[in-house]
Amino acid sequence: MRNYHISKHNSFYAIGLSYKKADAEVRGKFSLDVPAIDHILSKAKGMGIDGLLAISTCNRTELYGFAQHPYQLIKLLCEETKGTVEEFQEVAYVYKNHDAISHIFKVGTGLDSQILGDFEIISQIKQGFYRAKKQEMANPFLERLCNSVIQASKRIKNETELSSGATSVAFASVKYILDNVDDISNKNILLFGTGKIGRNTCENLVKHSNNSHITLINRTREKAEDVAGKFQLTVKDYGDLQSEIRKADILVVATGAQLPTVSKALVYTKKPLLILDLSVPKNVSDDVKELENVTLVHLDQLSQITDETLAKRKEFIPKAEAIIEKVRKDFLKWLETRKFAPVINALKDKLNTMKTEEIDFQTKKIEGFDQIQAEIISDRIIQKITKQFANHLKSNEVDTEDSLELIQKVFQLELHSK
Structure with a gap:
């Protein structure tokens, strides 16, 4: 495997964990907020890591970057989160070079999402790239890679039906409520928090249940009023949480x-209460389950709700993969060219210098020497020689770094850095 070098000894790695092997609790330990991502980027910069992208959603946390060894990235992640290296190793994956590139394409196009075709992740990649650029950790490789993933994602959205139909976690939570709660229109629903999934659940509930008995509470009242305003919902103060839970179905x-925001002590109910925890890490204490009348369902269980929509989406996987393959190949082509173009250009310059010297010499030496014909033949030979070298460097069997070094040595090339 060749190095996708920025510096000679660095490889491109993807390290991370996702819903596939890590449950919500473990994912919660490794989740990163914006200040933590910024801190990782600035630390990495100090360590000499060239190019780093961090993404953290409720389903995954990943770092993509150039390092001598993946452990450098793993250590950065573990030092900045509550998770340990041992915990990480139990659920983690590490991809290198080609595999790391393939992985980010799968992630960014919704093929690796907990709900197939969920394109939420692409905005996280855009956001991650924006943060990397702000901290001067987005090199040309990462910029081109992210743009390629965004391009593939757009094409899949436009040319396939991979994301057709509603199967978001918010939709799954509403489906769960509708399937498990009778007479939903007359139930009291309390939404605590204004996280994205919560807001979407709220919107779906309003649509599907004609329910006007929805109350909203958030630590910051303005945020709650902002969301409530759209759907004409009731807003209560954070201090009313306990009494509102008592009224809720x-x-x-x-x-x-x-840390959990809803504890056992907060819940007092004499009637059945269904609690949906749509937070990562979990924001409802597990011991709430010990209470009579209470049913607690977490995001992970909801995400397992699959329906015909998902089965239909699966039909579009081959088409999506073909689009990814095309965009990925274009990216790799750019990468290869970018890597050896300076050497090939320097070689062409060197051969042209030899050609000019030789034609000058022969013009003086041979009477009636046809300079135009000599130029045509020489140019064609130079073209063929450089093409031969370029093809050699493109070959998978070749160590590109060693070959580039050898070509520079043999032809005593001077590379002009931009």
Whole structure:
């Protein structure tokens, strides 16, 4: 495997964990907020890591970057989160070079999402790239790679039906409520927190249940009023949480805290209460399950709700993969050219200098020497020689770095850096 070098000894790695092997609790330990991502980027810069992208969603946390060894990236992640290296190793994946490039394409196009075709992740990649650029950690490789992934994602959206139909976690939570709660229009629903999934659940509930008994509570009242305004919902103060839970039939928790925001002590109910925890890490204490009348369902269980929509989406996987392959090949082509273009250009310059010297010499030496014909033949030979070298460098069997070094040595090339 060849190095996708920025510096000679660095390879491109993707390290991370996702819903596939890590449950919500473990994912919660490794989740990164914006200040943590910025801190990782500035630390990496100090370590001499050239180019780093960090993404963290409720389903995955990943770092993509250039390092001498993947452990450099793993250490950065573990030092900045509550997770340990041992915990990481139990659920993690590490991809290198080609495999790392393929992985980011799969992730960014919704093929690796917990719900197939979920394109939420592409905005996270855009956001991650924006942060990297701000911290001067987005090199030309990462910029081109992210743009290629965005391009593939757009094409899949436009040319396939991979993301058709509603199968978001928010939709799954509403489906769960509709399937498990009778007479939903007369139930009291309390939404605690204004996280994205919570807001979407709220919107879906309003659509599907004609329910006007929805109350919204958030630590910051303005945010709650902002969301409530759209759907004409009731807003209560954070201090009213306990009394509002007492009245509720359904509690949807969509807070974004690192520790549980709903504890056993907070819940007092004499009637059945369904609690949906749509937060990562979990924001409802597990011991709430011990209470009579209470049913607690977490995001991970909801995400397993599959329906015909998902089966239909699967039909479009081959078409999506073909689009990815085309865009990925174009990216790799650019990468290869970018890597050896300076050497091939320097070689062409060297051969042209030899040609000019030789033609000058022969013009003086041979009477009636046809300079135009000599130029045509020489140019064609130079073209063929450089093409031969370029093809050699493109070959998978070749160590590109060693070959580039050898060509520079043999022809005593001077590379002009831009």
